[in-house]
Amino acid sequence: MQRMDWSESLAQWAQARAALCGGPAPSPVSAPWAAPQVGWNVQLLPVGSASFVHVVGLWFAEGQRYSHAAAECARNATCTHYTQ
Numbered sequence: 001m002q003r004m005d006w007s008e009s010l011a012q013w014a015q016a017r018a019a020l021c022g023g024p025a026p027s028p029v030s031a032p033w034a035a036p037q038v039g040w041n042v043q044l045l046p047v048g049s050a051s052f053v054h055v056v057g058l059w060f061a062e063g064q065r066y067s068h069a070a071a072e073c074a075r076n077a078t079c080t081h082y083t084q
Contacts, residue, residue, distance in 0.1 A: 059081055
């Protein structure tokens, strides 16, 4: 596992992105502050229809269907949120 350290600049970047919640979601590529090694998981659900824990559970479930060895998602499964 790679070492992970806190990044204040990344935290500020994330806060700026979070401030846009509720509006149209720009793609990570078109965002003016985009960094090629950083992305975000966009889960578009009606307000109040899912808790944070539920959304993380959806992401985790996609990960269970992804093969790191083969670098692909299981047949007929969706892994686009997990792999972005």
